[in-house]
Amino acid sequence: MKFIGLLAAALTTFSFLPQAIKTIRDKDTKSISLGMYSMFASGVLLWLVYGLAIKDFPIIIANVITLIFAVAILFMKLKYK
């Protein structure tokens, strides 16, 4: 079961990579929601704070990686209007 959890974490974490690559390539963010990425990046930052507080390494590492992707997409949403 631990393997299922790790695979789940890897999929949800790295799913933002194809979106980041597509957005860097297309420079188009019209159909991407600013509300979504504002809420999502804030939530991931809080997950990271939570992970650091309870010293849980899987929560920390998954959320550091996801935060990089989410902030990059949010930044491009703000840049390419």
Place this chain on the structure above:
Amino acid sequence: MKFIGLLAAALTTFSFLPQAIKTIRDKDTKSISLGMYSMFASGVLLWLVYGLAIKDFPIIIANVITLIFAVAILFMKLKYK
């Protein structure tokens, strides 16, 4: 600290709602990545399987809600090409 974790979970779960609403309204998914939502929905489904297996209610409920939003966005991505 439990409050921070709950707030983090609420933000990351409900962040997909503004994206779903925007996509229903605009019927435009051009800048949304199919790869992202395919991976993300698969990952959330596995999180749900994992939550059910370890009988963890917060993991189950957060991933049921997220799965509804993610599948709705994925469905619209496939529908509105």
